Amino acid sequence: MESIFQYLAEILKAVGNSQTALAALMFTLLAVLASLLFKDSKGLSGLSAFVALLAFAFFVVITFNKASPPAFQRSTSINPLQVGNYESDSYYLEVLQRGERICIRVMSRNASTVASVYVDSNNPNFYQVPNYSDWNLMQKSATTISFGGRDYTREAESGFPQNIDQVEQDCLGSKNRFFVNTPNKGR
Numbered sequence: 125m126e127s128i129f130q131y132l133a134e135i136l137k138a139v140g141n142s143q144t145a146l147a148a149l150m151f152t153l154l155a156v157l158a159s160l161l162f163k164d165s166k167g168l169s170g171l172s173a174f175v176a177l178l179a180f181a182f183f184v185v186i187t188f189n190k191a192s193p194p195a196f197q198r199s200t201s202i203n204p205l206q207v208g209n210y211e212s213d214s215y216y217l218e219v220l221q222r223g224e225r226i227c228i229r230v231m232s233r234n235a236s237t238v239a240s241v242y243v244d245s246n247n248p249n250f251y252q253v254p255n256y257s258d259w260n261l262m263q264k265s266a267t268t269i270s271f272g273g274r275d276y277t278r279e280a281e282s283g284f285p286q287n288i289d290q291v292e293q294d295c296l297g298s299k300n301r302f303f304v305n306t307p308n309k310g311r
Contacts, residue, residue, distance in 0.1 A: 203249060203263040205241065210269050210276030217269060217276045220292055227295035227302065228253065228261070230271070238291045240302040254303040 205226055210217040216231040219241075226241040241261060244250040251261040259272045267278040288296070295302040 205251065205261070205263050205269070206266060206278070209279050211279045212274040212276045215274060215276070217271060219269070220288065220296060222296040225296050225298075226251075227292060228271075229292060233308065235305055235307045237305045238295050238302070239304070240295055240298065240300075242301070254301040255305075 205219050205221075207219050207221050210219070214233055216229075218229040218231075220227045220229070228237075228239055228241055230237045230239075239253045239255070241251045241253055244252045244260065247260075249262060253259065253261055253271075256272070261269065261271045264270050264275065269276045269278075291304050291306070295304070
Protein backbone atom coordinates (compact mmCIF):
# COMPACT_ATOMS: atom_id res chain seq x y z
CA MET A 125 0.00 0.00 0.00
CA GLU A 126 2.89 2.36 0.68
CA SER A 127 3.83 2.35 -3.02
CA ILE A 128 0.73 4.40 -3.91
CA PHE A 129 2.54 7.52 -2.71
CA GLN A 130 5.34 6.90 -5.24
CA TYR A 131 2.82 7.35 -8.07
CA LEU A 132 0.96 10.33 -6.60
CA ALA A 133 2.07 12.77 -9.34
CA GLU A 134 0.88 10.42 -12.10
CA ILE A 135 -2.40 9.80 -10.27
CA LEU A 136 -3.03 13.54 -9.87
CA LYS A 137 -2.34 14.07 -13.58
CA ALA A 138 -4.88 11.36 -14.45
CA VAL A 139 -7.49 12.91 -12.13
CA GLY A 140 -7.23 16.27 -13.94
CA ASN A 141 -9.83 18.91 -13.03
CA SER A 142 -12.58 16.49 -11.98
CA GLN A 143 -13.73 17.51 -8.50
CA THR A 144 -15.40 14.16 -7.94
CA ALA A 145 -12.31 12.17 -8.88
CA LEU A 146 -10.16 14.46 -6.72
CA ALA A 147 -12.49 13.95 -3.72
CA ALA A 148 -12.39 10.17 -4.24
CA LEU A 149 -8.59 10.25 -4.49
CA MET A 150 -8.32 12.38 -1.35
CA PHE A 151 -10.42 10.00 0.73
CA THR A 152 -8.65 6.95 -0.69
CA LEU A 153 -5.30 8.45 0.26
CA LEU A 154 -6.67 9.21 3.73
CA ALA A 155 -7.80 5.60 4.00
CA VAL A 156 -4.34 4.36 2.98
CA LEU A 157 -2.71 6.73 5.45
CA ALA A 158 -5.04 5.59 8.26
CA SER A 159 -4.34 1.95 7.52
CA LEU A 160 -0.60 2.67 7.68
CA LEU A 161 -0.94 4.57 10.95
CA PHE A 162 -3.14 1.96 12.62
CA LYS A 163 -1.54 -1.21 11.25
CA ASP A 164 0.19 -1.94 14.58
CA SER A 165 -2.76 -0.77 16.72
CA LYS A 166 -4.49 -3.31 18.94
CA GLY A 167 -7.89 -1.54 19.13
CA LEU A 168 -8.45 -0.57 15.51
CA SER A 169 -6.64 -2.58 12.88
CA GLY A 170 -5.23 -0.95 9.77
CA LEU A 171 -7.64 -2.90 7.59
CA SER A 172 -10.64 -1.72 9.63
CA ALA A 173 -9.51 1.92 9.37
CA PHE A 174 -8.96 1.49 5.65
CA VAL A 175 -12.42 -0.03 5.10
CA ALA A 176 -14.15 2.60 7.27
CA LEU A 177 -12.55 5.55 5.47
CA LEU A 178 -13.08 3.96 2.07
CA ALA A 179 -16.80 3.52 2.84
CA PHE A 180 -16.97 7.15 3.96
CA ALA A 181 -15.23 8.22 0.74
CA PHE A 182 -17.80 6.42 -1.41
CA PHE A 183 -20.63 7.99 0.61
CA VAL A 184 -19.20 11.50 0.09
CA VAL A 185 -18.59 10.98 -3.64
CA ILE A 186 -22.08 9.56 -4.23
CA THR A 187 -23.66 12.41 -2.25
CA PHE A 188 -21.56 14.98 -4.16
CA ASN A 189 -22.59 13.52 -7.54
CA LYS A 190 -26.30 13.51 -6.68
CA ALA A 191 -26.21 17.09 -5.39
CA SER A 192 -24.33 18.68 -8.28
CA PRO A 193 -25.72 19.36 -11.76
CA PRO A 194 -23.94 18.02 -14.86
CA ALA A 195 -20.63 19.72 -15.63
CA PHE A 196 -21.95 21.43 -18.77
CA GLN A 197 -24.64 23.17 -16.68
CA ARG A 198 -22.49 24.31 -13.75
CA SER A 199 -19.55 25.64 -15.75
CA THR A 200 -19.30 29.36 -16.20
CA SER A 201 -17.71 31.23 -19.02
CA ILE A 202 -15.25 34.06 -18.78
CA ASN A 203 -17.25 35.93 -21.46
CA PRO A 204 -20.98 35.20 -20.93
CA LEU A 205 -23.18 35.20 -24.02
CA GLN A 206 -25.36 38.27 -24.45
CA VAL A 207 -29.01 37.50 -25.18
CA GLY A 208 -30.15 39.05 -28.43
CA ASN A 209 -30.21 38.89 -32.21
CA TYR A 210 -27.06 38.92 -34.33
CA GLU A 211 -26.48 39.06 -38.10
CA SER A 212 -23.70 38.17 -40.53
CA ASP A 213 -24.58 38.78 -44.19
CA SER A 214 -27.57 36.49 -44.82
CA TYR A 215 -27.03 34.45 -41.64
CA TYR A 216 -28.81 35.17 -38.37
CA LEU A 217 -28.04 34.00 -34.85
CA GLU A 218 -30.30 34.44 -31.84
CA VAL A 219 -29.18 33.83 -28.24
CA LEU A 220 -31.99 32.85 -25.84
CA GLN A 221 -31.74 32.29 -22.12
CA ARG A 222 -34.05 31.07 -19.36
CA GLY A 223 -32.38 30.88 -15.95
CA GLU A 224 -29.07 29.07 -16.44
CA ARG A 225 -30.19 27.45 -19.72
CA ILE A 226 -28.85 28.98 -22.95
CA CYS A 227 -30.00 28.07 -26.46
CA ILE A 228 -29.28 29.51 -29.89
CA ARG A 229 -31.11 29.63 -33.19
CA VAL A 230 -29.00 29.89 -36.31
CA MET A 231 -30.83 30.72 -39.54
CA SER A 232 -29.69 30.77 -43.13
CA ARG A 233 -31.49 30.63 -46.47
CA ASN A 234 -31.38 26.81 -46.33
CA ALA A 235 -32.17 25.85 -42.74
CA SER A 236 -32.87 26.83 -39.17
CA THR A 237 -31.13 25.16 -36.23
CA VAL A 238 -32.07 25.41 -32.55
CA ALA A 239 -29.53 23.99 -30.12
CA SER A 240 -28.46 24.15 -26.50
CA VAL A 241 -25.19 25.81 -25.63
CA TYR A 242 -22.70 24.80 -22.96
CA VAL A 243 -19.34 26.11 -21.79
CA ASP A 244 -16.39 24.27 -23.33
CA SER A 245 -14.83 22.34 -20.44
CA ASN A 246 -11.36 22.71 -21.99
CA ASN A 247 -11.60 26.46 -22.61
CA PRO A 248 -14.04 28.63 -20.64
CA ASN A 249 -13.75 31.40 -23.26
CA PHE A 250 -15.71 29.24 -25.69
CA TYR A 251 -19.11 27.59 -25.82
CA GLN A 252 -19.93 24.34 -27.60
CA VAL A 253 -23.07 23.45 -29.52
CA PRO A 254 -24.18 19.80 -29.97
CA ASN A 255 -23.47 18.40 -33.47
CA TYR A 256 -21.09 21.30 -34.19
CA SER A 257 -18.04 19.81 -32.48
CA ASP A 258 -15.55 21.71 -34.64
CA TRP A 259 -17.26 25.09 -34.27
CA ASN A 260 -16.73 27.22 -31.21
CA LEU A 261 -19.16 29.92 -30.11
CA MET A 262 -17.61 32.94 -28.44
CA GLN A 263 -18.83 36.35 -27.26
CA LYS A 264 -16.02 38.54 -28.63
CA SER A 265 -17.52 41.81 -27.40
CA ALA A 266 -20.87 43.13 -26.18
CA THR A 267 -22.03 43.38 -29.80
CA THR A 268 -20.13 40.57 -31.57
CA ILE A 269 -20.38 36.78 -31.44
CA SER A 270 -18.10 34.44 -33.37
CA PHE A 271 -19.54 31.11 -34.58
CA GLY A 272 -18.67 28.78 -37.44
CA GLY A 273 -15.98 31.05 -38.86
CA ARG A 274 -18.30 34.09 -38.97
CA ASP A 275 -18.57 37.16 -36.79
CA TYR A 276 -22.19 38.04 -36.05
CA THR A 277 -23.01 41.63 -35.10
CA ARG A 278 -25.82 42.47 -32.69
CA GLU A 279 -28.84 43.93 -34.44
CA ALA A 280 -31.70 45.83 -32.83
CA GLU A 281 -34.07 44.60 -35.53
CA SER A 282 -33.25 41.40 -37.38
CA GLY A 283 -35.16 38.72 -39.23
CA PHE A 284 -36.28 36.89 -36.06
CA PRO A 285 -39.83 36.72 -34.82
CA GLN A 286 -40.35 38.40 -31.46
CA ASN A 287 -42.14 35.37 -29.95
CA ILE A 288 -40.26 32.27 -28.88
CA ASP A 289 -41.55 29.33 -30.95
CA GLN A 290 -42.21 25.78 -29.71
CA VAL A 291 -38.79 24.40 -30.71
CA GLU A 292 -37.07 27.20 -28.80
CA GLN A 293 -39.39 26.56 -25.82
CA ASP A 294 -38.44 22.86 -25.95
CA CYS A 295 -34.74 23.73 -25.97
CA LEU A 296 -35.04 26.20 -23.08
CA GLY A 297 -37.14 23.73 -21.09
CA SER A 298 -34.88 20.72 -21.61
CA LYS A 299 -32.22 19.64 -19.13
CA ASN A 300 -30.32 17.65 -21.79
CA ARG A 301 -28.29 18.69 -24.78
CA PHE A 302 -30.66 19.75 -27.54
CA PHE A 303 -30.33 19.98 -31.33
CA VAL A 304 -33.03 20.38 -34.00
CA ASN A 305 -32.21 21.28 -37.61
CA THR A 306 -35.14 22.20 -39.86
CA PRO A 307 -34.64 22.72 -43.61
CA ASN A 308 -36.48 25.78 -44.90
CA LYS A 309 -39.52 24.99 -47.03
CA GLY A 310 -39.07 25.25 -50.77
CA ARG A 311 -35.29 24.74 -50.67
